[in-house]
Amino acid sequence: MRSTSLRIICARSASGWRDVRRQSMNNDYNEIANSPIMWLAAAPALCFVFIQAWLFFRKSVKTAAETGIPATAVKRAIRGASIASIGPCFMMLSGILTLMLYVGAPMAWMRVDFIGSVADALMEAAFTADGMGIRLGEDRLTVDYLCAAAIVMTTCGLPFLLFVSFFADRMDKVNHVMSGGKTHLIPIIGSGALIGSFGALTMNAGYPLGANTVAIIVSALSMAAILLYNRRHNLQWLKEWGLTLCMVAGMGAAVLYN
Structure with a gap:
């Protein structure tokens, strides 16, 4: 009887230790995914998006002044666009919070800043997990998964950033061709x-x-x-x-x- 009880106690202790160890490894993953190194790695992409947005804004204001659009109309347009973006931003924020659980805050902010499609980012994280035999939300995440997700999410988001950078100023030619002049x-x-x-x-x-x-x-x-x-x-x-x-x-x- 005593030996049976001892085996039960040892089994429970071992199970508890495994749970603690599993939780500890999850904490280690979270520390790496949200570490300063990850923020430094994501910072150039984030800064590039911010600079790009500022250049577009400055160019738009300059073009509006050259075409004779009143300053009051420009301010009204800026205010309206800012308010209209509140709803979509809330949707993106709710998706980012979910994405942060899997790849950490730096990767989540970087990927969503590229295009703003949280659905695409979550799909990329899920596809990466499926390819590695991991079930998001159930299995323990590893650093290998973080590396693979970083490659997949960056590669999928990069074309949007490059297209805007190199072809945005040529869209008038595209519009001319599509409209037949x-x-x-x-x-x-x-x-x-x-x-x-x-x-x-x-x-x-x-x-x-x-x-x-x-x-x-x-x-x-x-x-x-x-x-x-x-x-x-x-x-x-x-x-x-x-x-x-x-x-x-x-x-x-x-x-x-x-």
Whole structure:
């Protein structure tokens, strides 16, 4: 009887030690993934994106002044764009928090700053884990996984950064070719491209029917209601906050559905 009890106690102690060891190794992984070295490695890419955004902003303001756009209109556009980005930023932030659990804060911020698609970044992290036989959220993550994820996520995000850097100033030629020299078709083509790209993303998330479908329907109805209402009242604040309000309405409806 005593020997049986002793074996049970030893087994429990060994199991507890393994749990502690596993947790300790997870802590080691988190320390490496969020270490100052990782921040230093991600810093050049982050700085490059910030500098790029500043150059685009300065060029836009300069071009607006050269084309005779009033300064008040420029300020209004800057304010409206800043407010309209609040909703998407919240979505990105929620995704970054999830991504940080797998690859750490430096890698998560760097990858999302490249393109801003949290879904792509999470997919890349999941594909890397699948290729290494790791189940995210269940298995213990290793430094080997961190290295592989860094290579995959950086490689997938780099083309976006390079394309903007080398071809952004040549987009007028692309627009000229696509519109056949008819400048009045450029806004129509641009709007069609936006509708097609976001429509494809929406339809992919809308099926099978569920919370995503509810979020899409509620957001679309909210947007239609805001546009119809604002045609009569022309409220500037509603133009600026409309996108954020629609996203919040869709997310709230999805939560209530679940």
